[in-house]
Amino acid sequence: MFAFVVAAVFLLLFGAGVLRDRRRFGNAVYLGLAVTFLGIGLLFGIDEARPGLAETVMVLVLLVLGLGPVVLAGLLCANGVKMIRKEGRRPANLLALLAxxxxxxxxxxxxxxxxxxSRILGVLTGTTLLVLGYVSFLFLCFVGYAYLYGRMRIRRDADYVVVLGSGLIGGRRVPPLLASRLDRGREVYEKLAARGGDAPVLITSGGQGPDEALPESHAMADYLTDRGFPAEAVVREDRSRTTEENMLFSKELMERDRPGSSCVIVTNNFxxxxxxxxxxRAGVDGQVVGSPTAAYFWPSATIREFAAVFLQYKVVNLGICLTLxxxxxxxxxxR
Structure with missing residues (x-):
């Protein structure tokens, strides 16, 4: 009973957090804790179920705990090899294989x-499992809430659609990953335009890298206009080099032309x-939506995204790991 009460408390905190601001990692943790305590409560209450059900559930739990990690590790290795074959041996592409x-x-x-x-190996193993258990819990929280966040309805009152850049092929051409973002951005723009009132503006955001012949935002805008998108509805933000700068410089453009405006930001779903x-963190009033990504790209990309978020809160996370x-x-x- 106590576990159910705790689960309800965390579920209420989760609901309050979502209503306050959907873009908080604390929401993911609250949801993870609510699900965890709900599972604990169900396991402890399984003894009261009909004969045979408790044994069946325990066998299934043991199978998941025993075989699950082996299957997952094998799938990650297989995906890592596929990722290397398709995308090359860059460090970011090795994450699934290394995991x-x-x-x-x-x-x-x-x-x-x-x-x-061995006592030493036993303590080392126990400590490693504790740290991995904490990191794995946060990872599952991240993946679960990211899945929910990606399925929230697009806001209907946005004045801008901001499409984030991601690099060019040969310094000039839009790659499939970026084309997916632009197609999704156009789809969002058309939905907002259909609402009536002032037409939204689409911002292509991306500066010029050292190996690029033109700013990403220019190639992105050309991709859209070449396919019939109205050129007067596109604004090019061509100074940014990172996602943080995408946010800050796009915010400057929005505040300059329409102070207090809101936006929908488009990137890939992972x-x-x-x-x-x-x-x-940048103070942008915007919901983020994702565009489709090839399935084989997901594991490494998701691990990379989680690592970045984990280090974003490094004081707390590394402090807890050090404590363990x-x-x-x-x-x-x-002993």
């Missing part, structure tokens, strides 16, 4: 500690929630 190999490494360490009954967190390591060390010294 899968890391999971296999932790499993090997755990088995070795059990077989050898990047939407982190972009929403950045928009909130210290507790593990104290366990070894005090």
């Amino acid at each position: 899968g190999l890391g999971m296999f490494g932790v499993m090997a360490l755990t088995v070795t500690a059990v077989v050898t009954r 990047h939407a929630f982190r972009a929403a967190l950045m928009a909130r 390591v210290v507790l593990g060390a104290l366990t070894w010294f005090l």
Whole structure:
């Protein structure tokens, strides 16, 4: 019963957080804690179920805990290899493979500690699992809430649509990833234009990189106008080099022409929630929506996005991880 009460409290905090501002990582944590305590309450209450159900549930839980990590690690490794073949060996493309190999490494360490009954290995394994448990919990919170955030209805009162840049092919051409954003941005623009009243403005946001022949925003605008989009409805923000600058410089343009305006920001779906967190920090009144991304791209991209959010709150997160390591060390010294 206590677990259900705690779950209800966190669910209320989650609801209040969403009503206050959808673009808060705290909402993801509240939702994760609510689901966790709800699961605990259900597990403890399973004894009161009809005969055989409790045993079946426990077997399923043990199978998930035992085989789940092995299957997940294998899938991550397979996806990592595919990612390298399709996208090259850049560090960001290695994340899924490294995560899968890391999971296999932790499993090997755990088995070795059990077989050898080494106290040092046991403490090391326990500490590692505690830290990984904390990080994994936050990761699941991030993925779960990002999924929900990406399915929230597009606001109907936005004055601007801001499409974030992502690099050009050969320094000139729009790649498929960016084309997906632009097509989604056009779709959002047309929905907003259909509402009546003042027509929205679409901002293409992206500066010129050292290996690019023109600013990304110019290539993006050309992509749209070449496909019939009205040139007078496009504004080019061509100074930004990072997502943070995309937000800040686009905000300057919006405030210059329509003070107090709101916007819908378009990026790829794996990047939407982190972009929403950045928009909130930059003071941009905007909802972020995502465009489709190839399935094989998701694991590495999601891991990268989570790592960036984790480090965004590095004082708290690294502090908790360090505390868990210290507790593990104290366990070894005090035994």
